[in-house]
Amino acid sequence: MPSAKAPVRIDLAGGWSDAPPFCELVGGDVVNIAINHYAYANLDVDSEGKLSVNYGSDIPIGSGLGTTGAINVALLSVIKGAEKCEELAYQFEKILGNHGGRQDQWAAKFGGIQHLKFIGNDVERVTLKPPLSFNRWIEKHLILADTGIRHTSGNLHSGVWSRYDEVLPHLMEIRQSGRDMAQAVQRDDRFNICEAMKNYTDAVGKLDPALNQPYVMLNDLPEVLAWKGMGAAAGGFVGIITRNPEATRNAIPWDILDWKIDFNGLELSE
Secondary structure (H helix, E strand, O other): OOEEEEEEEEEEEOOOOOOOOHHHHOOEEEEEEEEEEEEEEEEEEOOOOOEEEEEEEOOOOOOOOOHHHHHHHHHHHHHHOOOOHHHHHHHHHHHOOOOOOOHHHHHHHHOOEEEEEEEOOEEEEEEOOOOHHHHHHHHHHEEEEEOOOOOOHHHHHHHHHOOHHHHHHHHHHHHHHHHHHHHHHHHOOHHHHHHHHHHHHHHHHHHOHHHOHHHHHHHHOOOEEEEEEOOOOOOOEEEEEEOOHHHHHHHOOOEEEOOOEOOOOOEEEO
């Protein structure tokens, strides 16, 4: 019987711009990296022809790492197959009332380092292939830390989209941070990787200061170069780029998640 695993992701910049109505009216740009923590699903049919599906994940829902999207990609792939399971997963979540975008499902399906361009209801996927030195650097110097605060990204999105005209200039800044991040990652331009992440975080704070509030202690750590709340922020995991990973690990009060880049994406087997 079919079984599947699909990776969760970290997002470096551009999140929020992948969600409607902004992506439909303007267009969005997100850079994310699939990582080696997974959602799983398997389908079984018993001797009487009764079907059952089981699914779960390594990472809690509400963590900011796109867990729900990864779960639904794995789930829909065992039911319908791998073809277009990322879009099916997005539409399934939309039916359930999720107001988020498509970046989580595309990361879970395709893996690797992606620059995702959102144009209306279409997604253009550009696989970034920076030098291997970038991979080694980001895996060492970007710390993933879990604040322990869980959130529902759909609720966070609803509060922002209800003020669309007010926050539109900040969403434009967020989109630009995604574009800048894509260029910097492809060139392994570490200074501008940090600048794009800082610009993104500043713009998210303009959407709602509460989104960044759980992480502000990081501003007091001299070795921290940039940080951002994963996903919609306001808790869950935070990504921290630091010049001294050991010092940062010792200074922060949160649990650390070790990670590597996942280049395989969805793995579906019979």
